[in-house]
Amino acid sequence: MQIGSINLGNRPLLLAPMEDVTDPSFRFLCKHFGADMVFTEFISSDGLLHEGRKSVEKLNISENERPIGIQIYGHIPESMVEAALIAEAANPDTIDINFGCPVKKIANRGAGSGMMRYPELMADITARVVKAVKKPVTVKTRLGWDENSKNIVEIALRLQDAGIQALTIHGRTRSQMYKGEADWTLIGEVKNHPAIHIPIIGNGDIHDGPSAKAAFDTYGVDGIMIGRASVGHPRIFAEIKHYLEHGTELPPLSLLETVELATLHFTKSLEYKKLPRAIFEMRRHFCTYFKGIPDFKETRMKLVTATNPDEIFALLQYIGQRFGEGR
Numbered sequence: 001m002q003i004g005s006i007n008l009g010n011r012p013l014l015l016a017p018m019e020d021v022t023d024p025s026f027r028f029l030c031k032h033f034g035a036d037m038v039f040t041e042f043i044s045s046d047g048l049l050h051e052g053r054k055s056v057e058k059l060n061i062s063e064n065e066r067p068i069g070i071q072i073y074g075h076i077p078e079s080m081v082e083a084a085l086i087a088e089a090a091n092p093d094t095i096d097i098n099f100g101c102p103v104k105k106i107a108n109r110g111a112g113s114g115m116m117r118y119p120e121l122m123a124d125i126t127a128r129v130v131k132a133v134k135k136p137v138t139v140k141t142r143l144g145w146d147e148n149s150k151n152i153v154e155i156a157l158r159l160q161d162a163g164i165q166a167l168t169i170h171g172r173t174r175s176q177m178y179k180g181e182a183d184w185t186l187i188g189e190v191k192n193h194p195a196i197h198i199p200i201i202g203n204g205d206i207h208d209g210p211s212a213k214a215a216f217d218t219y220g221v222d223g224i225m226i227g228r229a230s231v232g233h234p235r236i237f238a239e240i241k242h243y244l245e246h247g248t249e250l251p252p253l254s255l256l257e258t259v260e261l262a263t264l265h266f267t268k269s270l271e272y273k274k275l276p277r278a279i280f281e282m283r284r285h286f287c288t289y290f291k292g293i294p295d296f297k298e299t300r301m302k303l304v305t306a307t308n309p310d311e312i313f314a315l316l317q318y319i320g321q322r323f324g325e326g327r
Helices: 024-032 045-049 053-057 077-089 112-117 119-132 152-162 185-191 209-219 236-246 255-272 283-289 297-303 309-323
Strands: 013-015 068-073 094-099 137-142 167-170 200-203 223-226
Touching (some): 024 255, 045 053, 045 077, 068 077, 112 119, 119 137, 152 167, 167 185, 185 200, 209 236, 223 236
Parallel strands (some): 013 223, 068 094, 094 137
16 A cells, blocks of 8 residues: 555554554554554644644654654644644654544534535645645545435545545544444445545454454455554554464463553653653553453552552552463
8 A cells, every 4th residue: 555655565554543542652552563654643733833732742753653644633724734834844754634533622613524514625625735735645534424424435536636645434424423333335435436546544443353354355445544442452453464464363462461561651651751641641541451350440540540650660560460360
């Protein structure tokens, strides 16, 4: 699969941009386990124009993350162009436009997936960004606003005409949020449309090797983007790649291996972020790393309320010793 001059190889796996998840520490782990391309958390165009601290910090990328895309969102054409130029100055490999976020405060003001109600404006913003920047421009979107307006085929053709070089489609409407099953039939319809010639990347409900293989084989997508299934489980990229190559599944990580992984993740978070933010933003990851362990409630509460790095490292070691035997 090719995006501009970026060759991602055959059947690539991409890490989806996720707010408060795909920071440098998490991207490091996903790259370590074989993600072929990663994306930043999505960044508000208004935040970049007003030099908001959190928005500007999301532009921090490193050479070992390449290829990496910076994703921006907004609903005002002029602001999106300016934000794209700011993002391009950070030297990513691509500029990705978010036309898929379903969160109410974003979608209801016309940004994210809210833009699917305004195909002409979506195409206009995209065309302006493509014209303004030198980097390849890609888009991530959904099937439509709701069940009665699944306009992704029309949208895909408009966006291709606007000059994008790849399109990621999440197989749900905005009204579905993340509920129900992702509908890959329309993703396949876009991919196999005779007028579509850009890479089509599928997203939604890919959680292991068999589901990834089925998506590639059944719908013919060029790549697969993985989002929520990677949270607390960045090794999913290695597992899917192993299955695609060998047809067998890797054995699951033991609890001791999971402790090692969570410890590495926390160590990287401390490298990239200042306290206490490095601790606060790891808490959701800790909950997912150690989900489902019997009699773990008291330890979990300690882990997600601790405010000292040494205490957290000690708790991680304790988890391995206390709960790791035979797991």
